[in-house]
Amino acid sequence: MPHIAIPSQLPGIVGLMATKPQSGHQLSALAEQLLRGDSPLSHGERELIAAYVSSLNGTRFCTSSHSAAAAHTLGGDYPTVEAVKHDLATAPVSEKLRALLRLAGKVQASGLAVTAEDIEAARSLGADDETIHDTVLIAAAFCMFNRYVDGLAAITPEDPALYDKIGEMLAAKGYANLSG
Template sequence: MPHIALDENLPGITALFAYRPETAAPLGQLAEVLLRGPSSLSVGERELIGAVVSRGNDCTFCSRSHAAVAAEALEGGLSVVEAAWKDVDGAPVSAKMKALLHVALAVREGGKSVSEDLIAAARAEDATDLEIHDTVLIAAAFCLFNRYVDGLGTPAPDDQDAYQDTGIRLLEEGYTRL
């Protein structure tokens, strides 16, 4: 049950964006830049970072909604996301993506958890400074989104199938329309 009066028909961050549109706009713009803006990382890879960080933070709404977007954007679909949720090193993604996911998970623990070794491992897999930067910022932003969603007790369906339409819509329309 939400901690504040929210639209009962809207799950997760959508209810919070409807509650306070003036904060929704900049948060939506941040998500749009990070997940859809110019990058050498694909949309699917960036969504995967968000889904993995959100899963690590035990945020049902964010992990499942961004898993749905990543599943639509990545070859291999939801099985790739689920594999990354279980074991980054065993996931069917590139070595560079595995290294970046380890950086993202370190950010989830705390900024100072991002070690020189993790950065060196990402660089050894040809991650650029921009990709490392964006991975850290995506992970940090998702920590904010996760805490916003769960800190106000927003409802979230637990069934991954409930997020399929959201995944398709977000992939097609992006985040600024929220």
């Protein structure tokens, strides 16, 4: 049960953003920029970073919805999304993306956990400053989004089919109008 009243029993972060539309609009605009704005990372790679960080944080709503969005954005590739969350070391992703996901995992643990070696590992595989910047910012933002959802005990449905629909909608329409 949510810790605050949620309008219309909307699930996850959408319900929380609807309780305070002014900040909700800013949060949805931030998600739109991070996950769909200009970046050397593809939409699918950015959704995968969001899903991975959310998984590490144990935030079921965000993990499920961004896993589905990543899969839809990556052409329906649910097995790769699941592999990344369950065993990054053997997941079928490029070495560059694996290094970026490791970097995101370091950010999830603590920004101070990121080392020069982590950055160099990503650079040696072709990541430029903008790619590294975007990876770190997405990871940091999803720590905030995850804590918002969990800290207010947002409505978290159980039905996997619902998350697939949410992911399909996010992949197609984005985040700009989530707050209503």
